[in-house]
Amino acid sequence: MRFGRQMKRMLKKPREVKELAKGSMFLVTVVLCLGLIIMSRGIEDYFVSDLKANAQNLARGYTHSLRKTVEASSAVRALINEKLRYGVDLVSTLSGDFSNEDLRKIAREIDVDEIDVYSPKGEILYSSISSYLGWIAPKGHPVQQFISSSLSFHVDPLRENTISSQLVLYGYQRLEDGRVIQVGISAKHLEGLLTGFELDRMLNEMKDDEDVSYVTYIDQNRIVLGSSTGRASGSYLPKKEQKNSLIDSLRGGQIQAAPVDAIYELEEPVLMEGVEAGRLVIGLSLERTIKEIEKLNRIFTVVFVMIYLAAILMLYLYHYKSARLHTMAYEDEVTKLPNLKYFRSELEYLLISKRKEKLAVILVQLPRFSKISMARGHEQGERLLEEMGREFSHLEGENLSFFKHSDEKFLILVKNYESPEELIELLANLATISPSGESEQESRYSTLRFGVVEIKDQSTTPGKVLKDALIALNHAKLHQSLYFSFFDQDMERKVDRETKLEAELRQVLKKKDEESVYLLYQPIIGKHGSEISSVEALARMKSPSLGDVSPLEFIDVAEKNGLIGPLGMRILEKACAFSNTLKQQGISLKISVNLSGLQILEDDFIRQVREVLKENDVSAGSLSLEITESVFLGNYDIINEKLKTLREMGMTISIDDFGTGYSSFARLKELHVDGVKIDRYFISRITHLPEEELITSDIIRMVHRYGLYTVAEGVETEEELSYLQREGCEFIQGYYYSKPLPEGELIQYWRNFKMRSGKDRV
Secondary structure: OHHHHHHHHHHHOOOOHHHHHHHHHHHHHHHHHHHHHHHHHHHHHHHHHHHHHHHHHHHHHOHHHHHHHHHHHHHHHHHHHHHHHHHHHHHHOOOOOOOHHHHHHHHHHHOOOEEEEEOOOOEEEEEOOHHHOOOEOOOOOHHHHHHHOOOOEEEOOOEEOOOOOOEEEEEEEEOOOOOEEEEEEEHHHHHHHHHHHOHHHHHHHHHOOOOEEEEEEEOOOOEEEEEOOOOOOOOEOOOOOOOOOHHHHHHHHHHOOOOOOOEEEEEEEEEEOOEEEEEEEEEEEOHHHHHHHHHHHHHHHHHHHHHHHHHHHHHHHHHHHHHHHHHHHHEOOOOOOEOHHHHHHHHHHHHHOOOOOOEEEEEEEOOOHHHHHHHHOHHHHHHHHHHHHHHHHHHOEOOEEEEEEEOOEEEEEEEOOOOHHHHHHHHHHHHOOOOOOOOHHHHOOOOOEEEEEEEOOOOOOHHHHHHHHHHHHHHHHHOOOOOEEEOOHHHHHHHHHHHHHHHHHHHHHHOOOOOOEEEEEEEEEEOOOOEEEEEEEEEEEEEOOOEEEOHHHHHHHHHHOOOHHHHHHHHHHHHHHHHHHHHHOOOOOEEEEEOOHHHHHOOOHHHHHHHHHHHOOOOHHHEEEEEEHHHHOOOHHHHHHHHHHHHHHOOEEEEEEEOOOOOOHHHHOOOOOOEEEEOHHHHHHHHOOOHHHOOHHHHHHHHHHOOOEEEEEOOOOHHHHHHHHHHOOOEEEOOOOOOOEOHHHHHHHHHHHHHHHOOOOO
16 A cells, blocks of 8 residues: 555656656566566476476386385285294293203294393393393383383384394293293394395386485385385384475575585385385485576576666667657756746645645746847847756755746745745845846846745645746836735735726627726816816726726726727727717817827727727817827837827827926927826925926926927816916816716716806807
């Protein structure tokens, strides 16, 4: 189970080709080694089975001959036992007065080697061998065991004579007076009796097998009946203690370099009519078998080594190809850093890992990259990225990893940091990195910008983390004083709000009758407050989900998302429709419409304006267009040429918010405009500063010098109005006269104003 979990985690982790290659080679090595071991064991098992089978076949092949020999041998042994009984009986028939000479005579007659008479205490009283006289059997001796038993007659197995150390077969008979008669036949004597049955010859023939070192035949009592080694018949063969099995002996012979005459002993029973009559003790020589096993093992080792080398070569070629594919899939070609795809995999692995680490993701933007690429060429841009990749690679550590996000963005994954302060210190160090080859002045504007996300919820996703990091980075870019920004929920809510606004604006632009975006109109008063000269169309938005939305907000969203062109035309269409409504009411008012700089820069802007005027049957002279002076920055000639075309069509052009942006009096004369609107900033200062410190009058005089009219916007007090009229400002706009009004209320306001002024003109 534990191995399975580890494999599962490994598969979820981003795959490193080098690690996989090492793992694969290790796995192949283990598998082939196991295969070699299994094959070696198979070979050994085969030879063990073969050895045992040979021994069994050998025993079975000689079973018939052995059976005859065993039968004859059994008959001879029965005769020997009878001979012993006869000898004992013959001695016991003596009158009781024994002599050593009598015993020697009887021994010669019945062809036995020894006759002894023991006292009830185990002392030899009479013997056919004079040197045995007076010998006393020690405690535990077979003679003492017979004396203490209740047996009247007994034949011992072949045993060693305690005095002569020769192997002798003894028979015992108890006399009525407690004395014991012992008759013995030596092993040599017995061997002579059994040689006629050719048992040893047969065993020697069995030994001719190359795997058989010796063969011994024993009876049920382990008494040797014949042996190819020359072991005395009738002797006792103790069971050989073998600590290891046959297979262990073979393995030991290979591993421990056992002697070439190593022997393993097997015993095979010889059955007569289903009953075990004896056993063949076969000594198997392991010399040939060990050599054969070693030979086959060497052959298979060579084969497996060749297979192993072939497998390693195939793995190398496979992993070489995989490494190239891995590089293409997971590594950025220019910076040599892991790419966004790899980052997603790495972060996903860390998020699902049971080992909870403190994680933070930093999105880094390289400033001015696009400008550098355009100004110095694509190659210079790539060299810049390569240099940044090297700089970041040198900073990598166990808890700090760098990735390539996109052309001018990088990602940093930080693990196991202590606090936000540690991240800020890291950002400060990173901010000092500046691409080489830039002048000191250029490097001042090349500070890296960072969006930081601290991952506090590991149930999040890599996609959500990347989105939050981008939000934080954009926040830092919007605030020039900041080079980094930590993501928070307020940022996300703002982005969500902008996303909703974008979706609703798109919906508005799909349907012409959609009223979420509408216009209010604020009167512009001229002729020293005696008439309404024009009105300014001010766009408003009432969102179904967000309620009233500030123009600054939804215009900004439209500009960011490429909607300002269609939205500007929709506003122009509504203004033209209201112009027709005024015409129908007999009211002649020029409507002033604000234009976005992005809208004017569109290639087909003039064509679109012509189409709107034509579709709504409105003359160009009924409209006045307002543009902010900041629009001219970087696009002066293009915009000025388009303004010239609009004026030639009959439209009036004015500069809005004059004095807060471009403000170049030197070029004001060159602009194709009719007037300027002085920004509210200069109007509000009228009531707060002494007249000698005000520059509003200077602006009015300068504008008049170029033959342009002035409009003061944001006028709210009598003091402001008096000052402006005194300084010669032609038109006044602001809450002093009226707030922005819906169409119906504006028409009513115009009528009321006309009545108050007592004048009959529009």
